[in-house]
Amino acid sequence: MADSEVLLRWRNDPLTRQNSHSTAVVDEATHKAWLANSLSTPNRVIFIGEAEGIPVGTVRCDWSEGLVGYLSWTVAPEWRGQGYGTELVRGIIAAFTDREFRAEIKAKNIPSLVIARRTGMCQIGQRDGVTFWQYTSHSHEKRERRNINSRHIPGRLRAFEMKTNEPKCT
Numbered sequence: 001m002a003d004s005e006v007l008l009r010w011r012n013d014p015l016t017r018q019n020s021h022s023t024a025v026v027d028e029a030t031h032k033a034w035l036a037n038s039l040s041t042p043n044r045v046i047f048i049g050e051a052e053g054i055p056v057g058t059v060r061c062d063w064s065e066g067l068v069g070y071l072s073w074t075v076a077p078e079w080r081g082q083g084y085g086t087e088l089v090r091g092i093i094a095a096f097t098d099r100e101f102r103a104e105i106k107a108k109n110i111p112s113l114v115i116a117r118r119t120g121m122c123q124i125g126q127r128d129g130v131t132f133w134q135y136t137s138h139s140h141e142k143r144e145r146r147n148i149n150s151r152h153i154p155g156r157l158r159a160f161e162m163k164t165n166e167p168k169c170t
């Protein structure tokens, strides 16, 4: 519960609310109850990322049936745009090599779409302005293979990106 205050501050940041499913401001009592419940829920893990001891962001992971992790991430407003979002998500994925991950990202949330692509996720759907992403080690391998090919043929990469808005991973 020591991180309650900073988590609430990040949660109520206007951009975080805009990009969340629930956009309302959360009051302290509601937040504390949510956090206490989260910490006692075995399937939920809340990671806090630190840079030189300073908290810079958080990733929440809800494990479904123990194998699929549903991720949600936030970087502290004052630390955005420095690669921490990518690092945090990449770090969680790397820590659980045999797992699958999913994320729901609003289509207008460009930095998060960039993070999803960079960390090897594939878009698997889109509905009502929300995009759905999945990470499996298999899709990651495919992405890596394509990147290696593309690196040698930059023209092909550009053509690929022009033809497809979202990576076709499957």
Ligand SMILES: CC(C)(COP(=O)(O)OP(=O)(O)OC[C@H]1O[C@@H](n2cnc3c(N)ncnc32)[C@H](O)[C@@H]1OP(=O)(O)O)[C@@H](O)C(=O)NCCC(=O)NCCS
Residues within 6 Å of the ligand: 015, 016, 019, 020, 072, 073, 074, 075, 076, 079, 080, 081, 082, 083, 084, 085, 086, 087, 104, 105, 106, 109, 110, 111, 112, 114, 115
């Ligand atoms: C989304 C969020 C986590 C990103 O964190 P961050 O630490 O700023 O992200 P990163 O710096 O790792 O990467 C973002 C990338 O997106 C790029 N980006 C941002 N806006 C962009 C745009 N309009 N077009 C293209 N790229 C864009 C950035 O340039 C950066 O790439 P770079 O490293 O090449 O410069 C942060 O903005 C945040 O906390 N937002 C509010 C909460 C939120 O949206 N959570 C996600 C819910 S799914």
